[in-house]
Amino acid sequence: MVSTGAAAGAPRQAGTTGDHESRYTVASVARALRLVDIVAGGPIDGLTVSEIARSLGTSKSTAYALARTLADQGYLRTTDPGPRYQLGLALVRLGDVSANRLPLGQLCRPVLHALTARTGLTTRAAVNDALQPMFVERVDAPGAIRFYTPLGVPELAHVSSAGKAILAELTDEQVAELIAGTGLTRRTPKTITRLDELLADLAATRRRGYAVDDEEDVEGVFCVGAAFYDHTGGCAGAISATGIKRDLPPRAVEDLGQAVRSAAAQVTEQLRGIPRRIIGLR
């Protein structure tokens, strides 16, 4: 019996989440982690308790207690004047440890460094996570201008060079089946949104040995990627190099492709003998 007579049948019902994730999990912990995500998605200078409470759908007091707990452990930090909650340094530490424990990250880093030194571009390594590229390592270009390329977030497969390099390992039928489930969302005017075009592009990728993203994800940004393989012969991930299209002479694309391809080949070579289960994600 909901004794709160004045609540007027609030649809909220905080306690009884009723989500599909139900038993053998701890609701308050899940709420706290969602709070971290909300702060991570919020503005750079942090969120106030009231804003957090609104986003989280809880009372202010609950949001306050959760934020305090997270701040005590360093997951959040509070700003000096008005108490706004930002991401804390514990996350820097844990993310660094976590990235360094991925065998793929350790292994790719020297290769990426060399590729960046050779091409002057930002380079990244992605693992093949259920046919989606998930970037786990990055080496920034030396120049001053750089676009932010976050780690740990899955990319769309059909707009990134790493994703297309991975998709090129599948048969046309497998690609069609996959796309039937996910669709081909448009990101720029040049994004490939028709299946036959995608298949043609993947065929070209197989011929060349590297994939190209020509302003298909972000306008003005050019990207070249190549897959690497583990000891089973399966595609474990991909390496890509990204740059501003204007800075890239068209003639250099083939050279760049070969450079990325040989970098991926180096990773493949080192991957021989490492069992697959600690490479992949599950």
Next chain:
Amino acid sequence: MVSTGAAAGAPRQAGTTGDHESRYTVASVARALRLVDIVAGGPIDGLTVSEIARSLGTSKSTAYALARTLADQGYLRTTDPGPRYQLGLALVRLGDVSANRLPLGQLCRPVLHALTARTGLTTRAAVNDALQPMFVERVDAPGAIRFYTPLGVPELAHVSSAGKAILAELTDEQVAELIAGTGLTRRTPKTITRLDELLADLAATRRRGYAVDDEEDVEGVFCVGAAFYDHTGGCAGAISATGIKRDLPPRAVEDLGQAVRSAAAQVTEQLRGIPRRIIGLR
């Protein structure tokens, strides 16, 4: 190695933590975050539920529920065959976001890249966190061999070049007072453990304009650091370059010191006008 089943029969009393941190925090969330720390400190291939329960001091069922909740949100991941819990990719993502939101990190990265390119050494930037250097950004040396230098963990001030560069900003009296509270713990035979020696070293640091750590933290490792300053004139942090001592010709120390010093000066220059509160840590 921790397999000591007999946990000294501590009277557990799980619920009533009784810690000084008591009210207005959520105990189960604090437990969950401690669980993440335990996994982060554990072996690279993860921990089992039973091991977690022992380290956490809770029952297996509680540890199970907490671990499941964390795994559902990506903070942990489970391995294929035996369910062992490792750090998850959500931490890579959050750590990357967190590091990139530190204005100091963004600002230092190009400088560190240039310094690494010029010296061939691993370079790092630390913020001045209550007179302890806390490294928030790192650029690895291009070479294959590299020692792991974690981010987000506070360093001892008197053994690291960044720490000594920060301490050199204080008066002798302030240093003495600080050391009286923390002590001078020995890390190697060359660690400075007497106050008068430390003060002499700091005086030399002020003369030179850069600090030197000559195998005082780790044997065989050499380190040079210099402080940078924000618009208030206060010391906001330090930059350091680290390498294997054997690879470094003794004559080059002065050149290296000047390179690090000029890199720190670049950061200082860019820091003018940025308010202090978003630079410092609290």
Next chain:
DNA sequence: CAGGTCGTTCGGCATGACCGAACGCAGATT
């Protein structure tokens, strides 16, 4: 085939996580 461990599931109880209300305080607005 015992004996030990593992991960997972379940019942039940008391605790603690949550909410609503209230307070002091700023900064706008009247």
Next chain:
DNA sequence: AATCTGCGTTCGGTCATGCCGAACGACCTG
């Protein structure tokens, strides 16, 4: 000046819920 709205924080009370212990099947070891 006075009012008002929003903020962060504190507190009382209560019902959900997080926790534990026990139990079960599976796996490995002796």
